[in-house]
Amino acid sequence: MVECIIINQIDGGFMSRYKKRKNMYEKPAVSFKRWVAGMWLIAVIVFVPLVFHNYYYDILPFKYHFLIGAHCLTFFLFTAYTFLSDNNKKHEFDDLPSLVSYIIKSIKNLNFTNVVNFVKSANFAEKAMLVFIAVYTISTLTSDRYVLQSFMGNEGRYNGLLLMSMYVIMYFMLKKHIKFSRHIITAFLSAGLFICIFGITDYFNMDILRFKVDIEPIDRNNFTSTIGNINTYTTYVGQFIAVSGTLFMLSPADFDRTEGKVSIGRLLFYYICMAVGFMALAMGKSDNGYLTLAAFFGILPFVAWRNRRGFRRYIITLATYFSVIKIIGVLNKSYADTVIGIDGIYQYIAEFKYMNFVVLFLCAAALVICVIDYKTSAYDKKLPVILRQIWLAFLVIVTGCVIYLFYKANTDPDAVNKFGSVKNYLIFNDNWGTNRGYIWRVAIEEYLKLPPVQKIFGTGPETFGIYMKALRYEDMVVRTRQYFDNAHNEYIQFLFTIGPFGVLSYIIMTLGTAYLCIKAWAKGLVKEEQGVHLVAAAFLIICYAAQATVNLYVPITSCIVWGFMTMSAGMLKDVKFKTAQSSDTKDVKSSQIYETKSDKDVKAQSQGNGKKSDDQTAGFESGEIKSEKGSESSEPGSDKNSESGEGNPEKGSESGKVKPGKKSGNTKARHRKKA
Known part of the structure; x- marks a missing residue:
């Protein structure tokens, strides 16, 4: 009898917990169409920049034909699966005429109403x-x-x-079959990291893969890495920086890798990719890269400066960039006989006489901000809004000054000599x-x-x-x-x-x-x-x-x-935009609602288990408040459970939202997790 009781307890206790844990980690089988869509995405954003045939001699035609092949293969697999799937078993395709007849009949079913509905459903x-x-x-x-x-x-x-x-x-x-996968982004960044490192070695004239053996010396510096033309290379590196830099600034991280957060190792991987990208962009010797940097550093604050984490990492990113430019300047002097050398705007910045002061100031500012965030969680909700308004005013002033300089340089011949070597960028003529x-x-x-x-x-x-x-x-x-x-x-x-x-x-x-x-x-x-x-x-x-x-x-x-547009459409396909009327412009209510099936399941499960969620925020926020039946939730990107220790919601809270009728918890520093 005792043995039976022990066995029942083991079966009902340990075994039940084991089964629940096993079911929690079991992943559903990936559908064939979803698998094909993922392979297409990897082929387009990972393999197209990497593949080559005869080095630089046919690099564009070969990549183009590889891309066309990926499109055609994907289309063929989707079409074949559609005809051979269980949904079409009722159709018998004994010969080619029967298959053609079925295709013609399917095309006829695409009437005007279906086309109109398709267009209406598009954003x-x-x-x-x-x-x-x-x-x-x-x-x-x-x-x-x-x-x-x-x-x-x-x-x-x-x-x-x-x-x-x-x-x-x-x-x-x-777009209906592509699902969000962090691994695809990791593959893209890994490929980009290799391409950037390859380009950096070309800057030192190493040619480790022997791409430039038969190229004329006068043309060698115009091609680099597995991309080819130097301008196309800087465009690709700009895309690489945009993804890695944005992920570094916005990704919430935690040592314990809790729900919705990335590990410290992954955050470090994003930072390394961004830093290497900065170096590769400067060593690409194309001033086109500064248009990427202008968009990146100029627009990202409107997104990143919604919490302390984003502001802190923006300063770290800025300090990293100027440090990289300073390092390149030192390398150019130390290996003057080896490197290709930088010129243009990059050279002006590297040789700026106060460059050492700028680098030290930014590094010190980043360190001070990190220490302050570590020791205190005090914040002002209006501060991020004020900072973004100040940044907008700053951009307007800078843009106005640049326009004035262009106007002055192109209309006043006497003022041209005052601009020095910068006049080559300001005077617009046939040689510009x-x-x-x-x-x-x-x-x-x-x-x-x-x-x-x-x-x-x-x-x-x-x-x-x-x-x-x-x-x-x-x-x-x-x-x-x-x-x-x-x-x-x-x-x-x-x-x-x-x-x-x-x-x-x-x-x-x-x-x-x-x-x-x-x-x-x-x-x-x-x-x-x-x-x-x-x-x-x-x-x-x-x-x-x-x-x-x-x-x-x-x-x-x-x-x-x-x-990336297709991948974004896959992540946005279930998003429903519902505008709600609101008379108070200061307290912005939740005007848009999004809830997937998985979210409903999680919510139902949490209610069944009697779990409680506690909305806690740390760091400053944008001031936008989402309310639902008296509950409050923090704005996306808030510093909940960040790696710097600004807040730690109670266990059982997955979405950070408060149940209807429950008010948000106190945001004291006792829940901080030091990192």
Whole structure:
């Protein structure tokens, strides 16, 4: 009898707990379509920048064909699975005619009502995407005798209708099946870390993979890493910095790796990626990188300065960047005979006579802020709002000063000599930006001469080089001693080739996606960790859009933008925006509600177990308060359970929200976890 009681207790106690724990860690089987979608995303954002065939001699065509192959294989697997899945077992495909008949019947079922419902279900960024591909198609069909060239894009950088249509098809086909996965971002950063380190070794003329053996010495410095052209390389590094830097600034971390937080090791990995990216960007010797840095450091405070953690890490990031530039300056002097050497804006900063003081001041400021945050949890809720307003005023003043300097340098000949060597950046002429001033002027002049239809829909995708060769080749060679087959500005390039509606829809599509990502995070419509990755995707798009003003649209980097847009759409597909009326503008109520099935299950389980949640915040917040039946919840990105020890909610609280009817707990320092 005693043995039976002991066995029953073991079975009912230990074994039941074991089964519950086992069920908790068991993961559901990944569907085939979700697996294919994940493989496509990895191929696009990880392998396209890495793969090569004959070193730099065919690097762009090979990466393009690899990308097309990934699109085609994914489309084939999705289509084959759809026909062979259990949902279509009732259809018998004994021969080819029966299969064709079924496909035709399926196409006929796509009536006008279904198309209208599909368009209505899309958000404004996706509607802009549909307009973009529609204009792209019309531009291809109206490109006169260059229809084939416009479709294939082989007269330019392969951005024809074929590639663009595949981007759009993959977006709408895969967004329902792509799930948030931290491992995919880790793979992207790991590949980027290798590419950046490879580029840094090229700066020291090491050529560890023997890419430059047969390249003429005069052209060796124009190519680097597994990317190729130095400008494309800096664009990629800018994307790498945008993701790693945003994740470092916004990710809440904890030694215990609690729900919604990252480990200290992962946070350190983000920091290392960001620091290496800063070094690789400077050693890329392209001033285009400063457009990325301007967007990164200029816009990110509006997102990061919502709590003490974001402000603290922003100062650390700023100190890291200037320290990296100082280190590069020291390396240039120590290994002057080995390194390629930096020039332009990077050289001005590295040789700034007060550079040592700037680095020491930023490092000291970062250290002081970390110590203050460690020892106290006192805060002022209005402080982050005030800081962001001050930062906005600062940006307006700086922008106004830059515009004034441009105006003064280009209208007052007597003031030119006062600017010194900076005048090369301020005086806009044909030589500005390595002859970009010339090709931009010529592109606008020739666009204004186009017939009315081509002014609306452009000359056709990737036909810019064809028209420039026919209209301005001799003048171009005489003035610049080179031939431009691209406008070296994505927006001017699209204006000339697909018209103003194409440019406008492209801008709305990209920046609109970034806006939705940031909005979903800021309003708390997604979980904390997922929201941070959405913001990282948004800043990748923003930084890319900044560099697009002086760079080319090439598949090597544009595919990464499309990949992150598709991944973001997958994370946002369940988000529901419901606007709630509110008469009080100071206490902003929860205007948007998001709840997935998994959230409902967690909530039901927590209620069944009688768990309590306690809303605690530490560090300063933005002042935005979400209320629901008298309960309060902290703003996304607050310093709950951060690694610096600003608050530790009680066990059982997963979402940080307070149950209806329960008021938030006291935010005292007794719950802090020292790290």
